[in-house]
Amino acid sequence: MDLKRVAKDTAKTLISYLTYQALRTVLDQLKETDPPQAYWLNSFSSNTSIQDGEAYIEELLRARQELAFRIMTVREYLADEIAEFLPEMVRTGIQQSNMEHRRQHLERITQLTIPDHPAPPEHQTDEE
């Protein structure tokens, strides 16, 4: 298992995803303040894939540099604000999802419904 490669690929995917979230943020802002610009950016982004965030910004810089700069600033801000919370959210999220999948699967294969809080076992009443 090549953990270094996985980490690198994951970081790259994450950067592209934050670029997409930055685009959404800027679009929302422009809809309020400058609808024609919002319309233009929306059309541009329909024709230019943001799957690769860097290629997207490169294209946008050539088309309307001020919008590209704005998205670059916002994605840097988003990374600063949320990156530190992601490890905990992802670890906990996976643990909980895995647990839930296992529980549901057990229910399915046993054809039983397991209550979330099972009743405590009966007390043994025979005393010594």
Next chain:
Amino acid sequence: MDLKRVAKDTAKTLISYLTYQALRTVLDQLKETDPPQAYWLNSFSSNTSIQDGEAYIEELLRARQELAFRIMTVREYLADEIAEFLPEMVRTGIQQSNMEHRRQHLERITQLTIPDHPAPPEHQTDEE
């Protein structure tokens, strides 16, 4: 800007991406140890989108539970191993990309090639 929503969406995307990386890891292992199983998992994953990691695992649990459990274990391991490095990688990655985009753009619009290490300015020789 709804940072809480962005963080939540980003964590969800990250979990799906790690599920995909776990699938790739398990596929690589099976190719060595159990080629027919690798072939089956590859076909299954071509027909079942892993875009939503949880839906993918749900389907796989119904089809071949031992493979689903294995992918669940691997994605939990990947998260434990790499999650802590992601914030720094993402922040630094975005800062460096942004700087590089700005530099290239400046070059383009000034039609100049800016050297990485510009020569120091000439000393002023007129003395008072």
